Amino acid sequence: IRLLGFTHYTTRMLRNSAYLIYLYRHGELQVFRVQTRSHLPNYKPAARARHRALVRQRGSMADTTGETQAWAPNPDVDGDWLEAVVVSRGDDGNVVLKTVATGAEATCPADKLNLMNVLPEQGVEDMARLNYLHEPALLNNLRHRFALDHVYTYTARICIAVNPFDWLVSKPLYAEEVLRKYRGREMSELPPHVYAIAEDAYQKILDAEAPNGNNQSVLVSGESGAGKTEAVKIMMNYLAAVSKAGDTNLIAQQVLASNPLLEAFGNAKTSRNNNSSRFGKFIEIQFDQAP
Numbered sequence: 001i002r003l004l005g006f007t008h009y010t011t012r013m014l015r016n017s018a019y020l021i022y023l024y025r026h027g028e029l030q031v032f033r034v035q036t037r038s039h040l041p042n043y044k045p046a047a048r049a050r051h052r053a054l055v056r057q058r059g060s061m062a063d064t065t066g067e068t069q070a071w072a073p074n075p076d077v078d079g080d081w082l083e084a085v086v087v088s089r090g091d092d093g094n095v096v097l098k099t100v101a102t103g104a105e106a107t108c109p110a111d112k113l114n115l116m117n118v119l120p121e122q123g124v125e126d127m128a129r130l131n132y133l134h135e136p137a138l139l140n141n142l143r144h145r146f147a148l149d150h151v152y153t154y155t156a157r158i159c160i161a162v163n164p165f166d167w168l169v170s171k172p173l174y175a176e177e178v179l180r181k182y183r184g185r186e187m188s189e190l191p192p193h194v195y196a197i198a199e200d201a202y203q204k205i206l207d208a209e210a211p212n213g214n215n216q217s218v219l220v221s222g223e224s225g226a227g228k229t230e231a232v233k234i235m236m237n238y239l240a241a242v243s244k245a246g247d248t249n250l251i252a253q254q255v256l257a258s259n260p261l262l263e264a265f266g267n268a269k270t271s272r273n274n275n276s277s278r279f280g281k282f283i284e285i286q287f288d289q290a291p
Contacts (some may be wrong), residue, residue, distance in 0.1 A: 004125070006021060033291065047225075064267070067085040067086065068086040068115070069085055069115070069116040070084050070085070070086055070097055070113050070114055070115050070116055070139075071083065071084065071114040071115075071116060071140075072084035072097045072099050072106045072108070073106070073134035075106075080099060081114075081135070081136035081139065081140070081146055082099045082100070083099065083100040083101065084097040084099045084100060084106070085097065085098055085100065086113070087105070087188075089110065093109055093110050093111070093124075094107050094108065094109055094110065095108060095109075095110050095113055114132070114134045114135070114136050114137065115132045116132070116137070117130050117131055117132050117137050117140075117141070118131075119141060119144055120142075120158060122145070122148060122150065123141050123144040123148065123150065123153070124141050124153075124187075125153060125154060125191060125192050126153075126154040126155070126156065126188075126192075127141055127153060127154065127155045127171070128154070128155055128156040134157075135145075138155075141153065141177065142160065142162055145162075146162050146164070147171045149164065150192075151163075151164055151169065151170070151173060152191070152192035152194065153191050153192050154187070154192045157187065157200075158195060159193075159194055159196070159197050161222075161227065161231060163225075163226060163227045170179075173193070178193075178195070179238060179241060181244055182195040182196055182199050182204075182238075183199065184199070185199065187199075187200055191233075194231055194234050194235060194238075195234070195235075195238050197218060197235065198218070198234075198235040198238040198239055198242075199238070199242070201216040201218055202216075202239055202242055202243070204216050205287060215246035218235065220232055220235075224270045224276040225270075225276065231258075232281075232283065236283075236285070239285060243287060246260060
C-alpha cells in the first residue's frame with residue numbers, strides 16, 4: 001500500500017459517485033474495499049455484456065498511434081477520469097491533454113501527469129505490478145476487470161472487492177470446490193479471492209513462530225451496502241470449514257446468529273441500503289489446539 005503513497009487509514013467519498021477507498025496498513029492482514037456505482041458499467045447483464053464486448057474490442061488499450069496516453073480529470077464529474085493524449089509540452093513545465101471522447105483540452109503539470117497503463121485482456125490481478133500506480137490507473141483496472149466479472153483484485157496483500165450485484169456472477173465464486181482449492185495455497189498462487197485472505201490469516205495462526213502470539217486480524221470496511229456483512233460471513237464459513245470443526249455449519253451459524261441481535265439495536269434505512277448497520281462490529285474467533 002505504500003506504493004499508493006498513503007501513510008494512514010484513509011476514507012474518501014466523492015460527490016456524484018460512490019467511490020470509497022478504504023485503507024488499512026497495521027497488522028499482518030489488510031483488506032481494501034472499493035464500492036462503486038456510477039462510473040462502472042450498468043449492473044444489468046445486457047449492459048455489462050455490451051461493455052465486455054467493448055473492452056475486448058479495444059483490447060489492451062495499447063498505444064498504436066505513437067501518442068502519449070494519459071488520464072485527464074472529468075471537469076463535470078468529481079472522481080471521474082477521461083482518456084486523453086498529450087498534444088504539447090510547454091517550457092513552463094506543463095503539458096496539454098486532449099480528451100479522446102470530447103476533444104476538450106486540459107492542462108496539468110508534467111510531474112503530475114497520470115500516464116495510462118497497457119492492460120492485458122483480463123486486467124492486472126495485483127495492481128502493485130502496474131507500471132503507473134495512481135487513482136485513475138487503479139479505477140480503470142477495476143472497471144476493466146469488473147466488466148469481465150472479476151470481482152476481486154489485489155493491491156499487494158490487500159484484497160479489493162467490487163460488489164457485482166448479480167447472483168449469477170457471485171454464486172460460482174463460493175462453491176465448495178472453490179473453497180477447497182484455496183486450502184493451503186499462497187495468495188499469489190490462485191486468482192484474487194477473499195478466501196485467500198482468510199487462508200493467509202489461518203496459516204499465520206498455525207505458525208508457532210508468528211509474531212503477536214499468532215493472533216491475526218482482518219479489517220473489512222466499506223460504505224452502506226458494499227457487502228461488508230457478506231464478506232465477513234464468507235470468511236467465517238471458510239475458517240469454520242478449514243479448521244475441521246466437528247460441525248462446520250453449526251459453528252458458523254452460532255457465530256453469525258449474533259448478527260440479527262446487533263442489527264435490531266443499531267440499523268437504519270439509508271439511501272442505498274434498507275438495513276444498514278450504524279455501528280462497527282468486532283468479532284473474535286478463538287481456536288483450540290488440536291487434541
